[in-house]
Amino acid sequence: MDSSSHSQELLFEFPPFLRQYKDGRVERLKGTDTVPPSTDPSTGVASKDVLISPQTGLSARLYLPAKLPTDHNHKLPLLVYYHGGGFVIESPFSPTYHAYLNSQVAQANVVAVSVDYRLAPEHPLPTAYEDSWAALQWVGSHSTRNGPEPWLNDHVDFNRVYLAGDSAGANIVHNMCMRAAKDGGVGGVKMVGSVMIHSFFWGSEPVGSEIKDPEGRAGIERAWKFVFPGSGGCNDPDINPAKNPNLSGLGCRRVLVCVAEKDVFRERGRLYFEALGGCGWEGVVEFFESDDEGHVFHLFKPDCEKAKELIKEVGLFLNNH
Incomplete structure (x- = not known):
């Protein structure tokens, strides 16, 4: 040959x-197209790109809402966002995620850091987890108001930091909250809550009305092993949090679980909601379902009413301290 x-x-x-x-x-x-940072004409949200680690190339896109407090002592919540894409595609710089963050930042009136973690298979898991944790440490370096990024120093309330993500990004959010609990938190940062949108969770046995077709299930399991060759499989707590005996230690006090009725991962979101509610975790977990919609529909149909409802629900959560 x-x-x-x-x-x-x-x-x-x-x-x-x-x-x-x-x-x-x-x-x-x-998931490879990109757009530059800008001041969004429809929302007034400004964005810019920053390099967090020259050693690894870890970077992020930052977002600043148009409505900044006139009182300099009043600071805004911070949203740290992790994009989806199966751990293998997309970035904060894609048209899809750039548009979504502009909308979410404007609706909630928060500052945002959208993290550009490295992708599999060139950088298999746990690289994305390590990059995501490094980004949180970088955020924390601003809590004394003398970090490298003025937008964070000047405008963020570090007692109101939220993590959010969709699909693989929601998986990252969960794992960051677990690591924060294990490592004693992120210095100078109070992680109030997390938003889990259509989480990429799975398990070896079907739950609820989840697909039972062996071939379909095997495809998801192969994808997980592809992005995380060192994983023990789909009962690994990284992808099956309900199997984690330490779930009650989740390192935030509020969680919003968002699912979509026609999403293959819907039942895993519901299981996560139920597991958090029943494991002894001392926080408050909320549940929001989008009827008659599929996986991350809000990214592909941002102008539909259900997408607007989801963005509003997330915004309410981010401002209900």
């Missing part, structure tokens, strides 16, 4: 996101 034909041999296909070939080449099929 010549080298050109070898380069076309598939090692792994992760539809509809990417293909990896046996020669190591990775072909991303979507």
